[in-house]
Amino acid sequence: MAKSSDLIQGTLDLLILKTVSLGPVHGWAIAKRIQQMSNEVLLVQQGSLYPALHRLEHQGWIQSETRETESGRVAKFYSLTRDGKKQLEKELGQWERLSGAIGLVVKHS
């Protein structure tokens, strides 16, 4: 069920996996973190975020649990599974190859 060939979707998956890999985090925080880390360039639409989260969970790359936030509220936290770690490495490798290749092309011309 590898869907990583799709650039856009694959990229969102990569961003989510990377964000989640830094430690358990809930949906809102994922969106915020991506926004902050990309210097407000990447705005993740909720309409894509939640379907993607559920899809990744269904594929077994991330898992969810309910726990309390710092402010004492209950939320659904996502964390990376062992399969997810492998997937993240795979997608990172793909991404580096791809961006490197694009970089080469862009530099030469």
Add this chain to the structure above:
Amino acid sequence: MSPFLRKLRWLINRSAKEAELREELQFHLEEEVEQRTESGQSNRQAGLAARRDFGNVMRVGGETRQQWGWPRAEQFARDAIYGIRQLRRNPGFTAVAIATLALGIGGITAIFSAVDTILIRPLPYTDPDRLVMVWDWEGEKEKASDSRFMPTPAEWVEWRRLNTVFTDLACSQPGDLTISGDGEPEQLPSRKVTWNFWSVLGAPPILGRAFTQEEDENSARVVVISHGLWQRRFGGDPSIIGRKISLNDEPYVVVGVMPSGFYFLPSREIDLWVPASFPPWMRKSLSWHDAQIVARLKPGITLQHAWQSMHALSMQVTAKNFRGPRSIQMFPLRDEITGRTRTALILLISAAAALLLIACVNLANLLLSRSSARNREVAVRAALGAGRGRLVAQFLTECLVLAALGTVAGLILALPAMSFLERLVPQTMGATRLTLDWRVLGFCSAAAIVAAIAFGLAPALRGACLDPQEGLRDGGRGAAGVRSHWFQHSLVVVETALAVVLLTCGGQLLQTFQHLRNTDVGFKSEKLLTFELPMFRYKDFHRRVAYINSLTDSIRTIPGVVNAGAINHIPFTNIATATFYWLEGQPANEIKDQVALMRNVSRDYFTTVGATLLDGKLFTPSDQSSSVPLAIVNESLAARHFRNRSPIGQRFKYGNHGEKGYWYTIVGVVKPIRDAGVLEDMKPTIYRLNEHCDQIGTLDTGIIVRTAVTPSSIVPAVRQAIASLDASQPISRIRTIEEIVDRQLSTPTQSTALLSAFAVLALLLASIGLYGVLSYAVTQRTNEIGVRMALGATSGDILFSFGRQGLLLTLTGLAIGLGLAAIAARWLTVLLYDFQPDFIPTVALVSLILLAVALLACFVPARRASCVDPVVALRSE
């Protein structure tokens, strides 16, 4: 956990999952609000901004939810449930639709089970399509099946030696045997076969072996037994191989057991195969016609090529025969085994397909009418964003639900029909059971799906192409243009035409059946009990004749018995033992292929069966001691030789005895008795008195008893009478002549009954279709009727206008149907029974029935239209 299991778990915990999603999205919003208030926005502003940023919560939820399970499957399930709800809301429509489908699908499923068993399943031989049966043939005659007769073992010897088109040929002869020793003595249907029988068929025994060429040529006492006999009489004991069993009081060693599915001509009932071991004279006689020869075509040889080659060979082999050269004919083995049943089945499955088609057309029509009534619903759905594909999918899903229900009902109908159809299995295949196995079920499901698409597609496409604006503006009054009227009307015409074809074919078949039933079999067939007596214990000719005479005498004394006689082959049961004969003074060049059935009878045979004497006299007691051998011939033989003069007093002899044989004197001519079978042509036959058959004849004897009471009631008394004469005498095949006739007519009986049933159902469906379309039109045009009546039309005018419309459709269908039927009917009866019933009376009757039914179907809705109250109709606007 695999993705599949996770999905399944999510599906099961759906409500928990829903709550979780709601909370998750809620949390997201709250978190956003909180952050915004922290950065200084007011609560209200923050809330609005968060929502605006988030977008449509429902849509996000919906798209997320799609990740959970199988959206397509769920959509299908939803549509199906919706479909069921729709069906439950219209119980009348649902009942008619399911019943219609059940008839269509049940019919074709039942027929298919027979087609599959009889025509499609491979025969129990290796590469059965390469096997052919080879017959002797009177080449000049046109009708192949009537001109063929059994070849001789001598021809088998020569063909085997000289042919270039077959890998091998095997030969088999009749030769029933009686088993005794362990258990009751019983006569078993048996064949004498050449040693290569198994290798030609490519059907080896499952236990032990076939016998060898040496065993065959040395007349070894070895036997291969059927699976049925092995199970029934020997309890399936594997140590049967090598055991000695007693057949006709002689010890035979069992060398092999055949598999349970094995059968071969002439019937499935064969239990024993023993070596043919032709005596030397038989290997040379070209006049001993009692063999069945099966041959395997060499690879690449076509039937046509093989026939040309074998025709030349046969002419060469018989060139020097005193009867002159003769040709051969060959037929594929499958055709021989399925016989007439094949045509009957093709006819029946076509009829069943036509019925299913009518059912589909009918349903399409009903659905079209209903879908117009549902326009508003469809328009609302389309307006709310359902795509065209989505609407078609939903319509088709509803149709599939309907088809599934119809299929279940159809299967319930198919089961009794299948047990009825079992009697259609040709005798050569024996008692075969028809079962609802996976092949039949698979076919049934395929038929149902095809049907669902056939009847669902037109309504679905039309519903989906509807412009939502139109549908909504129309105020739910149902709008259907001229085009759709035209389409629905053509459906009615198609239905009617098909029904007419089925009715006409049914009528033709009924006439044919009547004709077959009324076939003059040559004697009075009711109240005749028959049975057979194996006579291997009476090898001495005079003892045998005396025994038969005292037996018939003692049966005649049983109360309720009118008369009793003996004949070597019970009427209708045997086409074998046609023998060559030679009339006194006949020149050698006139006697080519001149054979007649040979029957040996007791003195009272003709009076017992009630034969009609046409010339001369029947046998009398004094004939029994006549020193001159006597014979009675049938009219067919008399007509062959004595067209304008009486055959009485003429003499003939049997050919293969040359100059030494008796000269038989003809003393009487009887009306032909259909000895070869009810559906077979009458063959020239010679009857001789038992007393005069010491030179040539067969051992076994059939007894035929005319009773005044129910034939089966005297069976115990007959058994007792036989036992009192000879306690060890086995009796076999106790049955009445009427049972034999019924069995032989079972294919025409069953196929006529089924086709008639199909025809009546087709008529019913077609009239429902007509009724449906008209009453729909009345409902739809209530307004118009109101206006017309308000403008002065009388109720008679309205009645006439609707009635005319219905009748016009009927007449169009009738005309098209009769055209098709004229082609179909001619084809079917000739193919089936070589009989051409009158077409005109059938057509007249069918037209009358159809018009009567159609009038009724038109009248009811037209009458309703004419009773419309204009005030009410206009107010309903």
